Amino acid sequence: MERFQEFVAIAPWTMIFTWVNLLILVLVMKKLLFKPVMNMFAQREQEVGSMYEKAETAQKNAEEMESEYTEKLSAAKEEASRIMKDATHEATLRGEQIVSEAQQKASAIVTKAQKEIEREKEAAVKEIKEDIASIAVDIAGKVIEKDLTAKDHERLLEEFIESSGEEK
Amino acid sequence: MNVRGPKILFEIPVLGGIPITETILNGWIVVAVVTIFCFILGRNLSTRNPSKRQMLAEKAVTMLRDLVKTTMGEHNLFFLPYVGALFSYSILSSMMGIFGLRAPTGDINTTVAFALIAFFLIQFYGIKNNGLGGWLKGFIEPVPFMLPLNLVGELANPISMAFRHFGNIASGIVITILIYGALAGLSRIVLGWIPVIGSIPFLQVGIPAFLSLYFDLFSSFLQAYIISMLTMVYVGNANEAPSVSE
């Protein structure tokens, strides 16, 4: 025999069971659905935040490195041009220095040569004078051995002048 | 045909016989289904590449969360599991008509249980925020003459919530039974002269399905949404945020 409850009737036990069912559902939903999903949201936010942070720091580092490199590059270029300028300057200086040195040396050699020539000329003149003196002495001896006439005198003098002139 | 209340299935012989009716049994079935559903949705969540199941779970949680936040305010966000439980219990209970079971919300006691929870929450927060004296004085405002009107107004809220929900779902049940009976009678008249198979009510096939679209799907969703929203609005009004006046 089936018994039916009234269509509209207050049955307290049904209400109590409904409350118990709702309580079970609240706990189930909280533990199985909302907690994992909320945790996942928080974790995702954290991951995204850390990714953004990492990207920002990486970008900042990249910018810093880039500016450093451009600085270094421009400094290197500057230094290169400076070195070149210095080198050419030095080279020209050295060139001029060498040329002036060479000129000095050349003039020194010339003066030294001239002095040598002067000295030799004087030495030669002195030698000739000594030769003349010895020859004169020879001649004087010869003259004394023999009685020379005046013509012999003239002949000896001409010979002597010719020979000394030839020698000259 | 007979429109009857829920059938009493058996009685637990404890405390003078607790009648277990169809309502209670179907309520347990609803709890089991929702538990399995939540368990499937909440497993193996990954932050990078979500599967479709996970996106469904995320969307449901986000929608409910925004609803609670806009209706009740940020400080009431701890009501979210209760609102979710209420909504899912209500909508699945009302949809049991599709499966041929008697909807638990077609029993006045279920909806009165929903309404009583809201009623107690409202009064609890009224006492908690205004103190016992303040809460009692609230009934006498603005004029002491208004006391019965205020009392009736306070009681009318849960009663109307309960009866609205019950009325919609129960009338759906009654109309469905009536339609089935009418179609059986109609098919007996139209096809009854066929010798063997004339007694099978063929006209009962198909037409109730269209009605079930309204009564079982649309009406249940609307009623579940309404009872959740009304609970949220009333409890949110009772538990307003402490004003920043310092």
Add this chain to the structure above:
Amino acid sequence: MEMTEAIVKAASAIGAGIAMIAGIGPGIGQGYAAGKAAEAVGRQPEAKGEVTSTMLFGCAVAESTGIYSLVVAMILLFANPLI
């Protein structure tokens, strides 16, 4: 069937019919609300979704008195406690 029972049943049937006169209220009210909603959509077609859901919500709350009368009528017809 006894006379009193017959009178009670007849009176319940008449009472159920009279109770359903209360169906006028939600009909007029919800029609008016739907008209206002149509006007709002006409004024701003982008808000159609929000206007629709607000209107449905308001209609369902306003329907409660009609549902009360339906419940009374159903109880009188099918689960009559007076018989």
